[in-house]
Each structure stands twice: as structure tokens, then as C-alpha cells.
Amino acid sequence: MIVNKELIIDYLKSNQESIINDIRSLVEIPSIRDESTIDINQPFGIEIRKAFDKLIQIAKDKNFVVKDFDGYAIHIEYGEGEEVVGVLNHIDVVPVYTKELWLSNPFNVCEKDNHLYGRGVNDNKGPLVGILYALLFLRNLNIKPKRKIRLIVGGAEETTWECMEHYFSINEQPKFAFSPDGNFPIVNGEKGILYFNLRKKINEDKFRNHNLVEIKSNKEDGFVCDKIEAIFKTNDKKDLIKSLVYYTEIEEIEEEKILVRYIGERALSRNPHRSYNCAFNLAKDLDKIKGLNDKGIIIKDILNSYFTDDNHGKKLGLYTEDVNMGVSTLCIMSIFLEKDELNMKIDFRYPKGISLEFITNRINEVGKKENLIVDTYKDLKLLYVEPNSELINKLSNAYKRGFGKEVELFTKGAASYARVLENGVAFGPTIDGDIPNSHKANENISIDTLYKAIEVYIYALYNLAFQ
Structure with a gap:
């Protein structure tokens, strides 16, 4: 040569x-x-x-x-x-x-x-x-x-x-x-790569002892959700703080409000297993709060039913494994609760063995069941x-x-x-x-x-x- x-x-x-x-x-x-x-x-x-x-x-x-x-x-x-x-x-x-x-x-x-x-x-x-x-x-x-x-x-x-x-x-x-x-x-x-957005209007909300009123996270697509700020309006700050376990820090911002921060390690959303998703910590803390408002309960149930502690889409019914290409991954990239609307961006990546039609049908089934609006905004074939x-x-x-x-x-x-x-x-x-x-x-x-x-x-x- x-x-x-x-x-x-x-x-x-x-x-x-x-x-x-x-x-x-x-x-x-x-x-x-x-x-x-x-x-x-x-x-x-x-x-x-x-x-x-x-x-x-x-x-x-x-x-x-x-x-x-x-x-x-x-x-x-x-x-x-x-x-x-x-x-x-x-x-x-x-x-x-x-x-x-x-x-x-x-x-x-x-x-x-x-x-x-x-x-x-x-x-x-x-x-x-x-x-x-x-x-x-x-x-x-x-x-x-x-x-x-x-x-x-x-x-x-x-x-x-x-x-x-x-x-x-x-x-x-x-x-x-x-x-x-x-x-x-x-x-x-x-x-294969599918980015989708889950949105839900939560217009009615019965206030109780501890009330989740706002969630903000990092906004960038392509990364694990590694920073969340959740604002609660509460009648008993000491009781609320005592209920929380998985937070990073707490700040009292107004007489009846506290800001709870969750901070994780930055990682690409295609590798969710290399970090820990802050949305999981938020969901676990919401689960421990007694006297949580309806808005908080709805968000907690969605997170725990379909996402918490799951980096592969098992809870959504999308888990796939291929002998040549490995396993599927699923990652919450961001989560927001603003003006009575929940908004979550999700990154799902999949090997051979599952079709895009099956994936979208399954996501739409969950959307219909939970009254979520599903928007797909990135789709790359494997x-x-x-x-x-x-x-x-x-x-x-x-x-x-x-x-x-x-x-x-x-x-x-x-x-x-x-x-x-x-x-x-x-x-x-x-x-x-x-x-x-x-x-x-x-x-x-x-x-x-x-x-x-x-x-x-x-x-x-x-x-x-x-x-």
C-alpha cells in the first residue's frame, strides 16, 4: 500500500x-x-x-x-x-x-x-x-x-x-x-430519538396546608434536569420543612412562602444513568407531604406513575432491549409549573425492536388517560x-x-x-x-x-x- x-x-x-x-x-x-x-x-x-x-x-x-x-x-x-x-x-x-x-x-x-x-x-x-x-x-x-x-x-x-x-x-x-x-x-x-412535550392545564386547585404553586428548572434540551426550584405556599413552614428529605437547600422568601431547591450533576439526556434527575427528588418529596394541594398531588402522581427512578421507560411501557444496540433510555429534561400549566420535556432513545408507531401510540394513550397534551418536536430515525x-x-x-x-x-x-x-x-x-x-x-x-x-x-x- x-x-x-x-x-x-x-x-x-x-x-x-x-x-x-x-x-x-x-x-x-x-x-x-x-x-x-x-x-x-x-x-x-x-x-x-x-x-x-x-x-x-x-x-x-x-x-x-x-x-x-x-x-x-x-x-x-x-x-x-x-x-x-x-x-x-x-x-x-x-x-x-x-x-x-x-x-x-x-x-x-x-x-x-x-x-x-x-x-x-x-x-x-x-x-x-x-x-x-x-x-x-x-x-x-x-x-x-x-x-x-x-x-x-x-x-x-x-x-x-x-x-x-x-x-x-x-x-x-x-x-x-x-x-x-x-x-x-x-x-x-x-x-432512535424522540423529544416530546407533555402539557397539562390545572385550572382548579383546592388549597390545603402545603401548596405547590410554582416549579422552574433548567431549560436546555439535551441535558438531564439537574436544577429545580419549587415554591410552596404553606400555613406551617416548620411542618413542611420537616416533611422534606431529598432537597438541596431551602430559602424562606415571603411570610407564607418557601423556595425549595434541588440540584444534581449535569449530564447529557442521552445518558440519564450518569446523573440523578432532580425531578425524581421533587416527586419523592411531594409524596411525603401531608396536606398537599390538588396541583401538587396531580404532578406527584404523574411523576411517580411514569418517571421516578426510571431511566429506561419501563413505567411508560416503552422499555426495549436489543442484543446489538442495548436498551432504551428516557429522561426528563425540564419541568415547569407556571400560570396553572404543567410543562415537561422528555428525551426518549430506543434501539431496534420497537417501532415509532408503537412509541407514539403509547405516549398518546398515557396522554389521554392523564389529560395531557402531547407534542412531538424532534424525531430522528435509528x-x-x-x-x-x-x-x-x-x-x-x-x-x-x-x-x-x-x-x-x-x-x-x-x-x-x-x-x-x-x-x-x-x-x-x-x-x-x-x-x-x-x-x-x-x-x-x-x-x-x-x-x-x-x-x-x-x-x-x-x-x-x-x-
Whole structure:
């Protein structure tokens, strides 16, 4: 094979400064979706448009062919041929939810302890630049590939995914593809994702000794509900406080009112088992209060009947387990009681073995029984690629060359662009032991991991496009 490790290592050493500078230039642009600045050729706002323009400049400076698809997506192309090898990345990033927890400026790459820190360095600007340099390496070999390679970059992966809908309404599906927006070795399974909202008007409320009047929580989708503030109006503060067990702290805010706080550990809603949901603690405390008002009883019963201490959807009748893809997960992301309306946002992720029709029918059954309004607002189909497929075999070969290890296939609850592909998977860059903090404070990527990923991507693209 003409592609050898020593050649790649020398190439990466000689381009180290350029690689980091290109990542830095993209991270400096806070490419967060902004509906207020939508315009022609910038359907996701000005900052995502700026990030696309910077990437186009970087690619053109390296003499690549670039095409812009109305600001929804671009592709960077190398080679010729009817068949396409696709690599799907995204230029948009999630907001900086907790800036006070960052140890450096999120939009200025900080290099420390052989890591790069900044919003998007791992998800997904670092891997994006890595793929660009993998293409540059292959082009420099002066060997004509059998298939053209397209680095496809979308602008709304963190939100609506309409970027890929627009792109593939114009362009053909690749014969082989992967998204460097996951983990090594190979993510051949991604669970189905359903976000839904449960709402209930509670107009009538009989006040008693202890009355739940308001609930507020964190608002961000994609995270376990890790902070709740519940306000009670009570005739006997001492008795109410004595009844509570699972709270974090209590504050007396008015003569007859107390504020009860529940604080947990932040975790992604796709991994609810890695934290403890504050809504569970609230439900358990409501269960201990004697003389609770009707509003409090209704909320307590809904929580305890369908959610409390259940991270897998058993109480809702949705639990599913698949030998290849693992088990379903269910997570309350937020809960609010404001102006006589209960509002809960739920994240449900599921493997093979259960249909979307069954899931929605079951949720609607519960909604009808409890007089809840059910709104579905995010729906991503599951992905599963058979282990013996040609794509998996070619990527497995690349992984083994790079890491010297046998491949293990696995499933994640996360969503990558691989879901929009007819024949694609998530493939790196994260390896065991990395803590990239994607979507969290202090997002980072190990420089060693990045360079190892580029090496593996060179092998993979050679296998997919040249052989």
C-alpha cells in the first residue's frame, strides 16, 4: 500500500502549525444558529454564514473545489468519477450554556497540556479540519481515485438538520460515507430519538396546608434536569420543612412562602444513568407531604406513575432491549409549573425492536388517560449498519492499521449525520480515555487523538475511494 505510517507522521509534523491555526480560525467564529439574522444564503444566521465563508476560504487557499448550496451546506470535492465517498461534518456549534464554568475563552482556542480547548474543537470543527488535511495528503500522492471524495459540511446539525435535507434534495447519496462526529472504533448503531412535550392545564386547585404553586428548572434540551426550584405556599413552614428529605437547600422568601431547591450533576439526556434527575427528588418529596394541594398531588402522581427512578421507560411501557444496540433510555429534561400549566420535556432513545408507531401510540394513550397534551418536536430515525457490510470492512481495516487493534462495533444514543446516509456510520475521533466535554464547558480535543484520527481517516479514505 502506497500510504504508509511514516509518511503520514512526517506530513502531520510539517503541517502541525497550519492544522491548529485553521481550527483556531473556525473556532473564533461563534457559529450558533441565530434566527434574528436570517437572510439570503444564510438560513441559519450571520455567524454560521461567516463560518462557512471562512471554511470556503481555507479550502480554496488549498486549491480545492468548493460548492455552496444556498448557505445550507457546502461540499469540498477532490477527484472524479460517478460514485461518491462522503464525509459529513457540521460547522455549527451549540451555545455556551455555562460560561462561568469555562477556564478559557470558549471562542479562542487555548492550547494546554497537549489539548485544544474551545467550543467546537471536538464537535465538530477539529475533525472537520482534520478531514481537510487528510484530503490534502491524498491529493499530494498524485494518484487518481476511483471515486470522488466530498467533504460535506452542514449548518444545522445541532438544531433542525434541514441543511442535510436541502443538500440531499440536490445531490446524490454517497456509495460509502462516514461522519467523524462520534467515537472510535466504529459506531454502527445510533438509537432512535424522540423529544416530546407533555402539557397539562390545572385550572382548579383546592388549597390545603402545603401548596405547590410554582416549579422552574433548567431549560436546555439535551441535558438531564439537574436544577429545580419549587415554591410552596404553606400555613406551617416548620411542618413542611420537616416533611422534606431529598432537597438541596431551602430559602424562606415571603411570610407564607418557601423556595425549595434541588440540584444534581449535569449530564447529557442521552445518558440519564450518569446523573440523578432532580425531578425524581421533587416527586419523592411531594409524596411525603401531608396536606398537599390538588396541583401538587396531580404532578406527584404523574411523576411517580411514569418517571421516578426510571431511566429506561419501563413505567411508560416503552422499555426495549436489543442484543446489538442495548436498551432504551428516557429522561426528563425540564419541568415547569407556571400560570396553572404543567410543562415537561422528555428525551426518549430506543434501539431496534420497537417501532415509532408503537412509541407514539403509547405516549398518546398515557396522554389521554392523564389529560395531557402531547407534542412531538424532534424525531430522528435509528441507524444500524450490518457488521459484515463492505463499508464496515473497509473502515475496520483502516482502524486496525492505525491503532493496531481489532475493531469493536457499538451503539450510541448520540445523533450524528450518519443518520441521513443510506450507507454511513459515525467513525471517530474520540477514543477511550478522552473526555471531550462536547456540549459542555471546557470542550476539548487531545492533539494526539486528533493526529491519530487524521492518520486513520487517510487510511479509510484510501480504502473507500482508491480501492
